Amino acid sequence: MPPDPSRRSERSRRAILTAATELMHEVGYRRLTIEAIAARAGVGKQTIYRWWPSKGAVVLDGFLASVNATPDDLSLPDTGDVAADLRGVVRAIVAELADPKLSGTTRGLMIEMQEDAEFAGMVLDRLLGPQLRAIADRLRAAQRAGQLRADLDLSVAVELLVGPLYHRWLLRTAPLTEDYADTVTDLALRALVP
Amino acid sequence: MPPDPSRRSERSRRAILTAATELMHEVGYRRLTIEAIAARAGVGKQTIYRWWPSKGAVVLDGFLASVNATPDDLSLPDTGDVAADLRGVVRAIVAELADPKLSGTTRGLMIEMQEDAEFAGMVLDRLLGPQLRAIADRLRAAQRAGQLRADLDLSVAVELLVGPLYHRWLLRTAPLTEDYADTVTDLALRALVP
Structure with a gap:
């Protein structure tokens, strides 16, 4: 059975948000780059740009996922x-x-x-x-x-x-x-x- | 008589602050660069770095000079x-x-x-x-x-x-x-x- 593409894509999304949040804490906002997030999440830069328009948008989603508040x-x-x-x-x-x-x-x-x-x-x-x-x-x-x-x-x-x-x-x-x-x-x- | 170096340096300082303030209004803070300030002021980048540690410091001095408040x-x-x-x-x-x-x-x-x-x-x-x-x-x-x-x-x-x-x-x-x-x-x- 081929891997389920929607599950793989959800896994990538979570990996990107986790990487963005971790890197944000490690290097700060100014030095955070989409390249570094992609490298840590094990995805290509284009995958990130397909879902988010900017560094800020990824950080916002990472923050919202980490506080997980309704x-x-x-x-x-x-x-x-x-x-x-x-x-x-x-x-x-x-x-x-x-x-x-x-x-x-x-x-x-x-x-x-x-x-x-x-x-x-x-x-x-x-x-x-x-x-x-x-x-x-x-x-x-x-x-x-x-x-x-x-x-x-x-x-x-x-x-x-x-x-x-x-x-x-x-x-x-x-x-x-x-x-x-x-x-x-x-x-x-x-x-x-x- | 040779040019007075302190007057020349004061002229450069003013030119840098004016250039920083003008460019700030034209391109915004994010796109403002020390290179562009130097080019417009007609000085080398090193002249700016000799007097100011960062882009923010030049913009602050330019702003203070333009409001000129005591x-x-x-x-x-x-x-x-x-x-x-x-x-x-x-x-x-x-x-x-x-x-x-x-x-x-x-x-x-x-x-x-x-x-x-x-x-x-x-x-x-x-x-x-x-x-x-x-x-x-x-x-x-x-x-x-x-x-x-x-x-x-x-x-x-x-x-x-x-x-x-x-x-x-x-x-x-x-x-x-x-x-x-x-x-x-x-x-x-x-x-x-x-």
Whole structure:
């Protein structure tokens, strides 16, 4: 029986994503090349270019495969205590940004997003947008419960919570700690409550 | 009389910075090369490498030379109305980020900052740090006047004002408008007042 081409192709796809993720951690985004990914995955460069338009697109898919999160995993707990729930998600984002491995990949994606608006749209659709919407959903529930101001622009409210974290991380102005996460949450919440 | 070598060298330095800034706007950060800067400035590549360690460093100096701001220019007006003064600076930052020319250069610097922590320190020391400190100084004056909470961490308060703007700009989540600037200022201020 001949080998099943769709299974072989799925094996190649996984090998490429694993190679991209490993190499990303080993050499960093700048020095990562499609050639090196192809060599480690045991495929030809053309195989990669058939499925992905750019280095950034492979890294994004590798990252999504490694975190393996479904939209349900992203939704915030709703304990009824909006302050506690937001503290949790802000701490989690700060921990991700402070983690050298995760942070390296996210910096790579950020670089590509600055250079390529179309790629930025892809990252937003598939990775960052769902995360931001999950926070907006939790804020909306709190708003309906009368715990947050009724006239809030929820997309700006989300930015008030996560914008400071990204600012500190991208500009490398100061360390990202759990205390810092709580300070941001508590301060931002003051703006959001009635 | 022989030509004055220090004047010739100052002329070369200016020609390099002008060429870097022009080319940055014409081809973008990714496609900008030291070779092209040297060719347009009429100098050898080695002349550039003698003065600057990297492409990012030349672009940063070109940008600083083109805005030509002194630390005094950066300080915020103090009209006594902290809300009005902050609205002004937040609108100015949003206008800069929304300007395609300025924004292109800043995206280039951001890319280099993600790839190179040492360069990030340089941009922070020479460009972004002074801007952030100017906002912190205005907040401190308002705090002393009893218009803002006494227990504020001013560096976090600054991030609450500018973090959302950078988040929206870097992640390209939504347009940067004057209305948006005012929404962020008004919301952040609610967290800062007593």
